[in-house]
Amino acid sequence: MRHKIPCFCDNTFTIDVPQEIDLDTDPQYIEDILAGNFMNFICTSCGKKHKPEFPLTLNWPSKGLILEVLPELDRGEFYRRKEPKNMSPEKETVISYPEMAERIAIIRDDLSVEALEALKYYLFVKADEAYPENEISVWYNAKTGEALEFHIHGIKDNEVAVMKTPLNLYEKTLEDYKKNPRTDPFASLRIKSYCSLQNLLRPEELK
Ligand SMILES: [Zn+2]
Structure with a gap:
């Protein structure tokens, strides 16, 4: 087009x-x-x-x-x-x-979107508690060996913080999701076809 x-x-x-x-x-x-x-x-x-x-x-x-x-x-x-x-x-x-x-x-990387967005949520909560004045965003980057690498934006101006999460934390989160898909944070992460941390963070006017 x-x-x-x-x-x-x-x-x-x-x-x-x-x-x-x-x-x-x-x-x-x-x-x-x-x-x-x-x-x-x-x-x-x-x-x-x-x-x-x-x-x-x-x-x-x-x-x-x-x-x-x-x-x-x-x-x-x-x-x-x-x-x-x-x-x-x-x-x-x-x-x-x-x-x-x-x-x-x-x-x-053959990862579960639900488990991944839940991990991003946990990382977001930690960063947001540490820097409550900042606009934090968390992005998945890549699987590196036995870790998942995330990029956290907003901790410092024009700098990206790299955070590595052990693969077994992902696996545990995936297990939690499979056992309890209807509990939070998993249930609130998905709206229709859209599974995203953004669904938890969206402002009132988008609800
Ligand atoms: Zn031009």
Whole structure:
């Protein structure tokens, strides 16, 4: 689909973006998404980099995943909309391209989204208690040996804190989830097709 991108330099340029991608057929998109290079566009006049967000669907049949990606601007709309009754059980939603990249890393590493978002919640609570004035966000980065690596934003300006969590804490959280999927934090992490720490942290106007 073609879109016009207006730049601050007064130039407007046209881009062509896919609405649906199959990650098994076109695996190069996985690297682009993880590297943050996906849908970056350079203004044809001034050279400024633009990172617009458009809705799209990522199909990943080998992982049993249909990922609906919504722009950050549609976050409010997501909570208001009605889901179709015959929604595919494989459909998952993420809101914003950073969440898309994080989810691709989670699925690449064969981790449970529920257990992962619960771990992020525990890390968030700790960081938020230590720095109550700051706007903290927690992101999954990668599996490294016997640990899961998270990036915590907002502790210091323009710095990312790297936090490693032992894999066995993840496994224990996954066990808890399988035993008690309807208890918190797991129950509150998911709203329809969207499983995210953001569902616990969302402001009153999005409830
Ligand atoms: Zn420009």
